[in-house]
Structure formats: structure tokens, C-alpha cells
Amino acid sequence: MNRIAAATALVALAVVVSTASAEEAKPSAEEGFSLLEEGAKIILRSLMDEMEPALKDMQKEFGDAAGEMGPALRKLAEMIGDVRNYEPPEMLPNGDIIIRRKTPIGPSLPAPGPNGEIDL
Numbered sequence: 001m002n003r004i005a006a007a008t009a010l011v012a013l014a015v016v017v018s019t020a021s022a023e024e025a026k027p028s029a030e031e032g033f034s035l036l037e038e039g040a041k042i043i044l045r046s047l048m049d050e051m052e053p054a055l056k057d058m059q060k061e062f063g064d065a066a067g068e069m070g071p072a073l074r075k076l077a078e079m080i081g082d083v084r085n086y087e088p089p090e091m092l093p094n095g096d097i098i099i100r101r102k103t104p105i106g107p108s109l110p111a112p113g114p115n116g117e118i119d120l
Contacts, residue, residue, distance in 0.1 A: 085102055086099050086100065086102065087102055
């Protein structure tokens with residue numbers, strides 16, 4: 001009987017001690033947020049480390065493409081002149097996109113025919 005009483009007393013003592021130590025080990029809300037913040041930082045750092053080589057490759061490819069397209073873009077900019085000379089783009093029902101000049105230059109286009117088509 002003494003053995004059962006001693007075992008019960010030991011179990012009760014262990015429960016009390018473990019409950020007290022668990023309450024002391026609980027982080028406060030502020031500590032919890034700082035732990036979440038640190039975890040998020042670690043995840044983002046590892047993500048950036050994984051993505052860095054791909055981002056560098058993309059940057060190199062965009063730089064190469066811009067170098068190849070540079071002369072064509074300069075020629076286009078010379079042809080267009082000032083963007084403020086143009087109306088906003090319009091999409092026609094057939095999917096074509098028209099960008100009209102605000103003040104036309106040169107000869108005007110012929111008038112549309114009876115079915116709405118223009119012969120150029």
C-alpha cells in the first residue's frame with residue numbers, strides 16, 4: 001500500500017512541476033511575434049538565395065535583348081516624335097489597334113467606300 005501511495009505522490013509531484021515549468025516556458029505574445037518575424041526572415045532569405053541565380057540570368061538576357069533592340073527603338077522614337085501628338089490607342093471590332101495623330105500631317109486618307117473599306 002505504501003508503494004501505491006508513494007507512486008501516486010511522485011506522479012502528482014511530477015504533474016505539478018511540469019505544469020509550473022510549462023507556464024514559465026510559454027512565450028509572451030510579443031516574443032511569439034518576434035519569433036514569427038525571425039522565421040519569416042529566414043524563409044525569405046533562403047528564397048532569395050535560391051532565386052538569385054535565376055534573377056541574374058534574367059537580368060543578363062534583358063540586357064542583351066535591350067542592346068539588340070536599341071537601334072530599332074531609336075528609329076521608332078524618331079518616327080513617332082512626341083507622344084503627346086497622338087490620341088490614346090483605340091481597338092477596332094476586328095482587333096486592330098489604331099493610334100491616331102491629333103493633327104494629321106500630309107495628305108489625308110481617301111474616304112471610305114460604301115462597305116466601309118478604304119483602298120490604299
